[in-house]
Each structure stands twice: as structure tokens, then as C-alpha cells.
């Protein structure tokens with residue numbers, strides 16, 4: 001294996017499976033000319049071309065927070081998150097010619113400038129991980145669309161697998177999104193919910209990265225998709241401390257501080273958390289920050305659930321019921337009442353409510 005003097009491996013000297021694939025006919029080919037459309041009968045959105053973004057999805061009417069805007073069946077499933085080209089090729093063999101055409105009509109972030117990317121990988125990175133990094137790099141800088149370039153531009157987590165969804169894939173990114181996507185294993189469908197009230201004409205967006213991370217980390221993750229984000233959380237703050245960008249950066253910084261401070265006491269050690277001074281206030285502040293940031297997601301639902309459980313331990317029934325009710329509401333609105341675990345949220349609310357009634361009698 002060629003290795004630089006500094007112990008780094010040159011990525012481009014290691015070309016392999018992109019060119020030696022046994023299934024080259026599907027590995028690389030021109031982009032399809034299919035025009036994307038919202039699913040037939042979907043009343044919520046239409047697809048339009050946007051300068052510099054390809055296509056995007058736009059609300060046809062006012063959409064209330066909690067609305068399920070879309071359910072989508074996977075088009076191509078790769079049953080491992082650390083996929084290689086050979087895994088995508090294997091999955092692509094199961095596609096009909098029409099499905100393959102649809103796959104190749106999706107967005108592809110190939111054609112990127114190689115000088116904007118590190119050209120070397122540390123020598124300690126070996127085997128499958130090295131091959132994966134190399135394949136993805138080659139797909140990114142290649143002048144043509146490929147199975148890998150489309151997969152890495154569009155794939156979403158599907159439990160322990162990764163999959164491409166033909167309709168959900170048309171939704172563009174924002175670090176301050178108005179939609180949430182979740183794999184619903186019970187329905188075997190990807191679901192997209194509005195996490196804000198969306199006015200008619202607005203673009204539907206969700207976050208491709210962990211939106212609570214700070215701007216430079218988000219920018220690095222988004223670079224893999226070949227764009228830099230200009231959403232209101234990423235826009236410059238113009239030196240104005242009142243601007244959304246400035247306040248958002250401060251909120252996300254504080255969210256990280258609070259996450260670090262509370263992480264060890266959440267989950268199995270919640271009982272200890274309940275006895276730790278300041279823990280409840282930290283969780284309350286965290287919930288407030290997520291709300292202000294518009295992160296009306298499962299993260300917020302879990303914070304409320306933990307608050308409810310801490311209140312239950314402390315026999316604080318009034319706040320317990322309120323927090324459990326918030327947890328159920330956020331969970332339902334961002335993932336749906338038919339989502340896995342929803343019953344668990346409702347059970348906590350019911351239990352604390354009954355205990356509060358018993359305590360009053």
C-alpha cells in the first residue's frame with residue numbers, strides 16, 4: 001500500500017472499485033432526465049427547481065406543526081451503515097430498470113473540487129474503513145454520477161441500515177428546519193412531519209446534520225453534500241447580537257454545555273440525577289433552548305420525558321404530569337402516534353397522572 005513519508009496514504013493513488021467494478025453499467029452513468037414530482041395525491045407540497053439547489057419541495061398550503069406531510073418507501077436499501085460500493089451494487093441488482101432510472105434521477109454531489117478535500121488518509125486507517133473513505137472521495141470528485149455519489153447524497157438511516165427514499169430525498173437542508181424525518185419500523189416507511197407551522201409557499205427543509213452542533217462542524221458535515229448552508233442560523237450575524245444567527249450560535253453552545261453536564265445522569269442513572277442539585281433546572285433550560293432553536297424533535301421529547309420521570313421520583317405530580325404531557329405531544333407531533341415507543345410515552349403520562357390523582361385523594 002503506498003504510504004507517504006508522514007505516514008499518510010494518498011487517496012487518489014488507491015483507485016480501485018470505482019473503475020474495477022464487475023457491474024460498471026450501473027456504477028457510473030449520465031444523470032436521468034426524469035422530472036421529479038410529489039407523490040400523486042399528496043396535498044401538501046409540490047416540487048420546483050431552485051437556482052443552485054437543484055429541486056426543492058414547497059408547501060401548497062399552510063401546514064400545521066405535527067402534520068405528517070409524507071410517507072415514503074425505500075427505493076434502495078443497503079443493510080449496513082458503513083456501506084461500500086459493492087454493497088450498493090448488490091442492492092442495485094434488485095432494482096427494476098424503472099427503479100434504476102428513478103435512482104439515477106436523484107441528486108448527486110459528484111464533480112467537487114479535489115483541492116477542497118484532504119488528499120491523504122492517516123496510515124492507521126486500514127481495511128474496510130480506508131476503502132470506504134477512498135470510494136466516497138472518488139465518487140465526490142468524479143466528473144460523472146455514480147451509484148455511490150447518489151447514495152451518499154441521498155441516503156438516510158433506516159434502523160441499522162441505510163436507504164434512499166425517492167420522495168424524501170427531494171427535501172433540501174436547513175440547520176433551522178421546519179420538518180423532521182424518521183424511519184418508522186412499524187410502518188416500514190420513512191415519515192416526514194412538520195415541526196413548525198409552515199406557511200403556504202415556504203420551502204420544506206430538514207437537517208442533514210446534527211443541527212445542535214456549532215456552525216463550523218455543521219459546515220464540515222454539509223461539505224460532503226457539496227454545498228455550504230446559507231440558512232438563517234448560518235448567515236453572518238453582521239455583528240448584531242440581536243440577530244438570529246448570533247443568538248442561535250449562543251444557544252447551540254449552551255445546549256452543548258448542558259448536554260455534557262446532564263448526559264451521565266440521564267438514562268439508567270436518572271434516579272441519581274433527581275437527587276443532584278441543579279439537574280432539573282439544567283434539563284428545563286435545555287428544553288427551553290431547543291424550543292427557542294425550533295428543534296421540536298425527538299431530542300426535545302426525550303428531555304421532557306426525563307423531566308417527567310425525575311418529577312415522578314420526587315413525587316412532584318403537578319410538574320410530572322405537565323412534562324409527561326409535553327413529551328407525548330412533541331413525540332406525536334414530530335414522529336406520529338403510530339411511531340415505535342409512542343406507547344411508552346403515553347404509559348409514563350398515564351402512570352404519573354394516576355399517581356397524581358391518588359396523591360390528591
Ligand SMILES: C[S@@+](CC[C@H](N)C(=O)[O-])C[C@H]1O[C@@H](n2cnc3c(N)ncnc32)[C@H](O)[C@@H]1O
Nearest residue numbers: 053054055107109154169170171172173225227
Ligand atoms: C438530498 S438532495 C436534496 C434534493 C435536491 N436538491 C434535488 O434536486 O433532488 C441533497 C442535495 O441538494 C442540494 N441541497 C440541499 N440543501 C441545500 C442547501 N441548503 N443549499 C444548497 N444546496 C442544497 C445539494 O446539492 C445536496 O447535495
